[in-house]
Amino acid sequence: MPLNKWDGLRREINLGAVEASAAEALRLVEAGEDPLTIFLEGIEPCLSEIGDRFGRLEIFLPELMLSADAVKAIQVELLPMLEADGSDYMKKGRVVIGTIFGDIHDIGKNIVSVLLQVSGFEVRDLGVAVPAQDIIDSAKDFDADIIGISGLMMPSLPYMRDAISLVKENPELADRFRIFVGGGPVTREWAEMVGADGFAEDAVSAVEEATRLMKLVKGESV
Amino acid sequence: MNATTRLVDIVNRSLDGPVVEERTFDLTHVAQGVQQVVSDHGIKANPDNIVNLDDDMADRVWEAAVDLFATCGVFSKDTGRVIMFDRDEIEQIVRDAPSEVTIGEGPDERTEMSRTLDDPRPPLLMGGPIGSPTPNELFVPITRSYVQEPIVDVACAPTLTTIAGQEVRTKSPLEILAGWEEAKLTAEARHLAGRPGIGTTGIMISISDLANLSATSSGYVLPRDMHTFGIISELKTNNEIFNKLAHTVLMGGIVDPFANPIYGGLGGGVEGVAVLLTAEMIALSVVFMATCCGSSPTHPFHFHSTAPEIMRATSLSFQALARNARLLTNLTCSPVGGPGTKTVLYEAIAYAAMSTVSGASRILGPRSATGVIAAHFSGLEARLMGEAAHAATKLTREEAEAIVQTSVSKWEHLQDQQPYGLSFPEVYNVETVQPTDEWLGMYEEVKEEAIGWGLPLDS
Secondary structure: OOOOOOHHHHHHHHHOOHHHHHHHHHHHHHOOOOHHHHHHHHHHHHHHHHHHHHHOOOOOHHHHHHHHHHHHHHHHHHHHHHHHOOOOHHHHOEEEEEEEOOOOOOHHHHHHHHHHHHOOOEEEEOOOOEOHHHHHHHHHHHOOOEEEEEOOOHHHHHHHHHHHHHHHOOOOOOOOOEEEEEOOOOOHHHHHHOOOOEEEOOHHHHHHHHHHHHHHHOOOOO | OOHHHHHHHHHHHHHHOOEOOHHHHHHHHHHHHHHHHHHHOOOOOOOOOOOOOOHHHHHHHHHHHHHHHHHHOEEEOOOOEEEOOOHHHHHHHHHHOOOEEEEOOHHHOEEEEOOOOOOOOOOEEEEOOOOOEEOHHHHHHHHHHHHOOOOOOEEEOOEEOEEOOEEOOOOOHHHHHHHHHHHHHHHHHHHHOOOOOOOEEOOOOOOOHHHHHHHHOOOOOOOOOEEEEEOEOOOEEOHHHHHHHHHHHHHOOEEEEEOOOEOOOOOOOHHHHHHHHHHHHHHHHHOOOOOEEEEOOEOOOOOOOOOHHHHHHHHHHHHHHHHHOOOEEEEEOOOOOOOOOHHHHHHHHHHHHHHHHOOOOEEEEOOOHHHOOOOOOOHHHHHHHHHHHHHHOOOOHHHHHHHHHHHHHHHHHHHHHOOOOOOHHHHEEOOOOEEOHHHHHHHHHHHHHHHHHOOOOOO
């Protein structure tokens, strides 16, 4: 059976081989493949499969991080070509993400961050213990569509509420950012009560939630 | 080396150690480091077992963990440097670590002792839903429901959701007020249960160093209570954590830190988590001067510690520790089930049996309903967990394995269905602090069932 033309690229992404992934993507371009097609038909199904395999715990965070690095390396090479073609592919969504002030847990947030990246979102990860105002400032600076806030410590949750209020009570920002929240003590009910636009129960559902929020941003039905 | 000198040495290493980017530490030092030692030592858990039955494999996990920790160290987020100890230093410090500690006072004084595999002495039972959210009016009855159980040796308190009607904010005066209130209410529960000298830990509302130091100086904390604090996953620290350590050391308190590796995280799967967990227990002893080394490895999606793959990694790790060191090691049972469900009872039995035959010196919890649903925990599930631990001392590892497998088969399919059950007032009379007939009946039913599996709960 002949190899699928994307097999080489997908193998390198799955291996997290940064340089080899970028080289294979460039080889495909030189062979006549359209950069947008490479993303849509070559990379996206691969990333979807990687996300699914993590959801089934068949692969783990290190593999996710390496695959994300590989895709970022491909983006560096192909992005100028996409822009030159006038494609808006890379406008899948921009997400600012961080663990809220007072909380230093980062593994769960890191998993969400990487899953978003391998799902095609541009992500600015602010790290841990981020003050509410800093999250908002970074979202403005990054021109984010979505703000994701994580928190595992109950006494930190009021600061998460502060961040949401800083957006929702500001007429200039209320419609600019969609916010979703998650973390151990965060429930859907709490998220609704504090005015979050979305709630992620776990890392996999965070990607689904970000995708849903992007549809709202774009005015599409959800 | 006295404790203060040792602490200064650790702080100096955090100031002088090699500089590394945090992401490099995560990916190269930890994640790739784990993969390397797993490969080097040929570590492979038997996928058919939950309780490890392979002594050689446990010993290999130990060697791999020492190798990992000697090359990986602990990253300080404040200094951007890695705190390193060489293999000789690690082995010496672990050899010198405490193998027993006395907790509490008077008739309720208990001694936690390092245990071996097949040890006939049961692990201590630390009953309580440590750090789980609780409305103020239920804090005392819930805590009392654990403390009043004779089988509970030491206790850990839940945590308040509000103070003076307001949400508690870390790094604010509200956190200090809440910490003092938790310490006061815990002391009140001890007295009401007739066990004023029972050793406790808690004050988990005070996550900042300032609030923690304030509350542990409140006068409500007994000299032989435990000072519990978490390190940052995986193998990281900051000065705030060292501030808590310094305070505990100067008070002469029991240093009781914990590290909770995330399954599927930087350690990867069963083998990697087993090695990483073992390395983190070693790190707690070496870098955080632990009297007792604790953990509750956590599922990335459901946040429980009772998933079969997590118990498989935990059993392998704790057997590695029990066979190769005499550390005091504890595990927190975080079941997905809550009160009023058989699920939580099955999970408590499985976790207690696994922990007991794997050499844990103390079992905490259960933090029912994964410890995140307000007031969804009660003393009755701790009673059964303690009884199961005592009974498991009469079992071989093979016999315990069979019981754990049977128990897991009862609830494994419910893990992702959040069987959080009922709240405390729905399963206990809040005034008398006694379980309802329905909840007690369910407990008796499961107990009989487990006796039928071969767990000698009736002897």
